[in-house]
Amino acid sequence: MEKLIKPTFKKAPADDFFKRMQKEVHDTILKNPRIQTGNIIKSIFLLVGYLSSYACILLFGNTTSLLFIFYILSGFFMIVLFVNAFHDAAHNAVFKNPVHNKWFTYILEVFGSNSFIWKKRHLVLHHPYANIQHWDIDIKQSDLVRIFPSSKYFNYHKYQHIYMWFIYPLYTINWLFIRDFKDFFGTNDNYIKRVVKIPKIEYVKLFACKLFNITYLIIIPILVLQQPWYMILLAWLVMHLSGSALGVVALLSTHVDEHAHFPMPPEDGQMQTTWAEHQMRVTKDFSADSKLANFLFGGFTHHVAHHLFPSVAHTYYPYITQVIRRYAQEYDLPYHCYPFWKAVHSHFRLLKNNGSEGNLFKTGEL
Known part of the structure; x- marks a missing residue:
């Protein structure tokens, strides 16, 4: 793998918009502790919801309709708990004590994944270098889908705007059985290992937590319930399909x-924008004025606010977004917010556009 120079952003001038914005947000919005308390209550509620849904599988799963209902509810709570509470805790934004946030991130181990590697992907590579090709590995997930214009082209990509409708619902299953192992053991384009040394204990946790997840979600219900094994396996599969379908809306x-905008870092690594301006250019909101969307997707609906203030609880973001919109208009900065259906449709338009080998208009170089 060729050596890449770490991207660096322009130094913000004294009159930079973000310095003014930070001061206003900290002096007004962040001084309301009730908004933070609301995030703690929501996080605990979602955790209880997931555990209760699982308990109901064991208590009422002998009725086939209830078996599927509670597996689906477990899938929904898994995703909503992830994009709200776990995501905030990974940014130290749920509790004041960082140790408590770290404990809460172990919910990802309960889901069968690994919080250590996820936080490195997200905090070390995605947030500092959002949408920057070769660095943001949260964007480049697999060669099956060509999102970055610089990614290697395969002939099947011409159909990706069609077949990805069927692959995205497998997102959490892919994460459980493929993505984590690629991060830990993959050698082809494994950018995370360029910046992270994975402790040996994390390899042990990786296998132990996946075995634990399969045990309590599949094996224990098979042993406890009077249901055929294949019915429980099917309900588990439906749980992942329904949860992934909900989750990919945010992703x-x-x-x-x-x-x-997918900028290619210059050879010297010197980007042409400040960090805050870059975040404004590469990040978008969706359904930010919908209370239901805000409850389900937390910091993803107000994603511009999240990228500018990543260590702040997502319950503050509806108020911060109002400030961002005002500054965007004042400083002629890009700010975009789409209804979720339009945002998803636009993503598949991207897939269709990037399904051809030559695509010079999306790199940010022109």
């Missing part, structure tokens, strides 16, 4: 639409 709607 597809914030960085990767047809108008997305």
Whole structure:
């Protein structure tokens, strides 16, 4: 793998918009502790919801309809708990004590994944270098889908705007059985190992937590319930399909639409924008004025606020977004917010556009 120079952003001038914005947000919005308390209550509620849904599988799963209902509810709570509470805790934004936030991130181990590697992907590579090709590995997930214009082209990509409709619902299953192992053991384009040394204990946790997840979600219900093993396996599969279908709305709607900006870092690594301006250019909101969307997707609906203030609880973001919109207008900065259906549609337009080998208009170089 060729050596890449770490991207660096322009130093913000004294009159930079973000310095003014930070001061206003900290002096007004962040001084309301009730908004933070609301995030703690929501996080605990979602955790209890997931555990209760699982308990109901064991208590009422002998009735086939209830078996599927509670597996689906477990899938929904898994995703909503992840994009709200776990995501905030990974940014130290749920509790004041960082240790408590770290404990809460172990919910990802309960889901069968690894919080250590996820935080390195997200905090070390995605947030500092959002949408920057070769660095933001949260965007480049697999060769099956060509999102970055610089990614290697395969002939099947011409159909990606069709077949990805069927692959995205497998997102959490892919994460459980493929993505984590690629991060830990992969050698082809494994950018995370360029910046992270994985402790040996994390390899042990990786296998132990996946075995634990399969045990309590599949094996224990098979042993406890009077249901055929294949019925429980099917309900588990439906749990992942329904949860992934809900989750990809957030994953597809914030960085990767047809108008997305994917800058290629210069050879010297010197980017032409400040960090805050870069975040404004590569991040978008969706359904930010919908209370239901805000409850389900937390910091993803107000994703611009999240990228500018990543260590702040997502319950503050509806108020911060009002400030961002005002500054965007005052400083002629890009700010975009789409209904979720339009954002998802625009993502598949991106897939269709990037399904051809030559695509010079999305790299940010022109």
